[in-house]
Amino acid sequence: MDIFAEEHDGSPWVRLVITKKAALKIHERCPNPVGQWVTVRKTTLSTAVPQDEANIVKAGVVYREMDPFEEAALRNFVSTREAEKSAHPTGTHAATTETASNDLIYKRLDRAQDIRIVQLLPGTFEESIHCTLHECSTDFEYPVDPTKQVQGTKYLTFTAPTFHVVSIASGEPIWYTAISYVWGDPALIMSITCNGRIFKTTQNLYTALRYLRRTDVTVNLWIDQICINQNDLDEKAQQVVLMSKIYKRAWNTVVWLGEETATSSSAHATLVAVKDALQYNTTEAITTADDFERLDLPSPESEAWQALGQLLSRPWFQRLWIVQEAVLSHDVKFMDGRKYITWSDMSLFATCMIDNNLESLLDVGQSAEHEETESGLSRIRMIDRTMDFERVHPQQSPLLGLLVDGRGSRATNPRDKVYGIMGMTAKPLYPDYTLPVTKVYIDAAHKILDSYAPSLIDLLCCVDYEQPSENLPTWVPDWSIPRQTVSIGYLGAPRGIHQSAKGTKVSWNYRPNGVSLNISGFCCDTINTIGPLAKFVLTDLIIRESPTHAFIMECLRQVSQHGQKQPDETSIFEAFWQTLVAGKDHSGVQKAPRDYEAIFALLIDTATGRSPSFPDQPTFKRKLNLANLEVRRPGHVYRQMQIAFKAAVKGRRFGTTASGYMGLFPKSTQVGDLVCIFSGGHVPFVLRQHGEPGPYQLVGECYQHGIMNGQVMSMAGFAFDTIEIR
Numbered sequence: 001m002d003i004f005a006e007e008h009d010g011s012p013w014v015r016l017v018i019t020k021k022a023a024l025k026i027h028e029r030c031p032n033p034v035g036q037w038v039t040v041r042k043t044t045l046s047t048a049v050p051q052d053e054a055n056i057v058k059a060g061v062v063y064r065e066m067d068p069f070e071e072a073a074l075r076n077f078v079s080t081r082e083a084e085k086s087a088h089p090t091g092t093h094a095a096t097t098e099t100a101s102n103d104l105i106y107k108r109l110d111r112a113q114d115i116r117i118v119q120l121l122p123g124t125f126e127e128s129i130h131c132t133l134h135e136c137s138t139d140f141e142y143p144v145d146p147t148k149q150v151q152g153t154k155y156l157t158f159t160a161p162t163f164h165v166v167s168i169a170s171g172e173p174i175w176y177t178a179i180s181y182v183w184g185d186p187a188l189i190m191s192i193t194c195n196g197r198i199f200k201t202t203q204n205l206y207t208a209l210r211y212l213r214r215t216d217v218t219v220n221l222w223i224d225q226i227c228i229n230q231n232d233l234d235e236k237a238q239q240v241v242l243m244s245k246i247y248k249r250a251w252n253t254v255v256w257l258g259e260e261t262a263t264s265s266s267a268h269a270t271l272v273a274v275k276d277a278l279q280y281n282t283t284e285a286i287t288t289a290d291d292f293e294r295l296d297l298p299s300p301e302s303e304a305w306q307a308l309g310q311l312l313s314r315p316w317f318q319r320l321w322i323v324q325e326a327v328l329s330h331d332v333k334f335m336d337g338r339k340y341i342t343w344s345d346m347s348l349f350a351t352c353m354i355d356n357n358l359e360s361l362l363d364v365g366q367s368a369e370h371e372e373t374e375s376g377l378s379r380i381r382m383i384d385r386t387m388d389f390e391r392v393h394p395q396q397s398p399l400l401g402l403l404v405d406g407r408g409s410r411a412t413n414p415r416d417k418v419y420g421i422m423g424m425t426a427k428p429l430y431p432d433y434t435l436p437v438t439k440v441y442i443d444a445a446h447k448i449l450d451s452y453a454p455s456l457i458d459l460l461c462c463v464d465y466e467q468p469s470e471n472l473p474t475w476v477p478d479w480s481i482p483r484q485t486v487s488i489g490y491l492g493a494p495r496g497i498h499q500s501a502k503g504t505k506v507s508w509n510y511r512p513n514g515v516s517l518n519i520s521g522f523c524c525d526t527i528n529t530i531g532p533l534a535k536f537v538l539t540d541l542i543i544r545e546s547p548t549h550a551f552i553m554e555c556l557r558q559v560s561q562h563g564q565k566q567p568d569e570t571s572i573f574e575a576f577w578q579t580l581v582a583g584k585d586h587s588g589v590q591k592a593p594r595d596y597e598a599i600f601a602l603l604i605d606t607a608t609g610r611s612p613s614f615p616d617q618p619t620f621k622r623k624l625n626l627a628n629l630e631v632r633r634p635g636h637v638y639r640q641m642q643i644a645f646k647a648a649v650k651g652r653r654f655g656t657t658a659s660g661y662m663g664l665f666p667k668s669t670q671v672g673d674l675v676c677i678f679s680g681g682h683v684p685f686v687l688r689q690h691g692e693p694g695p696y697q698l699v700g701e702c703y704q705h706g707i708m709n710g711q712v713m714s715m716a717g718f719a720f721d722t723i724e725i726r
């Protein structure tokens with residue numbers, strides 16, 4: 001096990017001790033959590049609570065009994081608030097002018113910490129939907145109880161979890177279920193009745209409400225589309241600030257995936273089968289039809305995998321806000337029509353699929369143009385990682401890491417690429433929806449650099465687009481554009497795979513205009529040739545006349561004309577195959593293994609029709625042929641090499657430099673662009689200068705074989721200088 005739980009007799013608490021294995025999963029920049037203790041309350045449902053599979057919170061039900069200390073704390077909070085309200089009456093009035101019919105149901109919230117809970121009234125599935133809004137405070141939190149101790153330890157504190165808000169009208173605790181969902185097409189509008197007035201909702205929410213409603217009892221929900229006045233930008237900004245409290249205070253969270261489809265039953269059954277069969281499979285590779293049959297899994301050709309892929313392609317998995325909503329919730333369940341999946345089951349399933357390299361089975365015919373869209377599996381895995389970090393370091397997730405994780409997500413408002421993650425970071429930006437998008441992204445970059453100056457190199461590694469947005473400095477990532485490549489250098493410094501400026505420290509400062517940066521760097525080479533974009537490079541390395549084959553042949557043509565001798569005396573063959581995987585293995589966190597060499601030799605010889613293809617190509621004791629790639633060991637290495645190859649070249653161009661080096665360069669690289677290393681940087685970057693001595697434009701990170709391990713520092717004329725990037 002990764003986390004061990006220890007219970008104490010008579011205590012409602014569990015002590016969790018983090019092991020080394022679990023710590024490695026938490027976060028790249030996590031301070032050593034091994035052996036740290038995390039306190040989690042053992043919450044138990046009252047025996048009076050009616051149960052259903054989704055466990056939607058029912059109005060008027062006590063979900064957890066308070067002890068005398070907790071009850072006194074709540075009464076004291078209510079008394080204090082009532083006294084303050086009497087001393088400073090605010091009155092209620094419409095939040096905005098009546099520009100939209102939905103505005104008529106809202107009254108301005110008295111305080112910044114107040115929210116609304118929607119009470120969904122009972123009814124049958126077909127009946128019209130009626131609900132009311134109930135104003136509540138998120139300000140209350142149970143204090144530490146000094147009377148409770150665990151003998152012999154100083155690590156545990158006794159604070160009851162606050163899984164409710166407090167009714168402003170009655171002063172009573174209000175338990176509720178938070179709903180995580182996709183708004184859906186704004187053109188598809190349905191009508192419900194809220195506070196006695198007609199209220200417009202999107203069709204997807206309308207459908208969800210029909211499934212969430214009960215026939216015999218009112219249910220308490222928090223739903224952003226109804227609980228927030230979406231036409232009041234000030235209220236919207238304030239409620240975004242409260243998002244972390246809203247999901248942390250919820251008794252549970254239900255993820256609405258949509259109505260069941262014809263393949264839902266098959267998808268759910270396959271998910272359970274994978275989870276049960278593979279959760280303990282740590283060594284055996286699953287490659288043949290016999291392997292699937294032995295594990296009692298559908299055959300690789302079965303339509304059951306496509307059904308599962310369709311489930312994981314539901315729009316919810318691509319929504320930005322889901323990360324924060326899932327991470328901050330303590331009990332999450334997926335709802336697919338009337339079918340349910342627990343978060344733990346979904347998480348275990350995703351882990352099994354990824355760890356056993358079975359993701360390709362879920363391919364649902366996605367076009368190459370949309371390959372940048374993250375899979376549901378990777379999203380679940382990423383959220384799990386963020387959850388682990390959040391449990392150990394609440395609201396301490398690095399802002400840059402959250403922005404990177406959310407980059408491939410979809411958000412209607414591009415500002416939400418920043419604002420939609422603020423509940424998980426220690427250095428939040430206050431939402432301001434009146435600011436230009438570029439200003440929001442610049443402010444986020446400043447926040448990252450002001451919090452931790454050495455993060456500059458990682459920030460620059462996130463620049464990944466052909467043409468920067470107007471008014472956005474080229475060193476600031478445009479988070480509204482999904483990443484087109486797999487980063488070569490992001491978070492790579494601690495791993496030591498590449499060390500272009502070995503032994504130096506990051507050195508930079510803002511220019512007086514606050515938009516440009518002065519960075520200590522050295523321009524060491526110039527782009528001499530640049531090849532076509534590896535746009536649709538897949539993993540078909542052995543198929544002639546494929547896009548991959550054409551890409552390899554063009555790379556070989558450039559090498560034959562411009563890269564016949566490597567300046568560092570490395571063999572041309574070595575430089576070539578290392579460049580095609582950017583010096584990394586399939587995981588991206590280790591150097592490329594020598595096992596790749598023989599397979600690359602086979603594939604290149606197959607592509608060229610001659611052997612050897614390079615004059616300095618080595619010979620191998622055991623000569624491989626294409627049939628060997630179907631055998632377990634060579635086949636396993638070949639599949640890993642395919643992953644490394646695709647990660648390195650997709651979205652980049654192969655090229656050579658004036659010094660004769662080979663490299664992989666950003667999409668918008670041009671002949672004449674400069675290759676530069678920055679002080680403290682572990683990967684080189686491509687820069688472009690418009691006039692002398694004008695500032696430089698950052699084009700992006702690159703891989704240039706022969707300068708990835710500090711060789712530049714020994715070049716004649718080497719000296720760091722100040723480079724202005726705008």
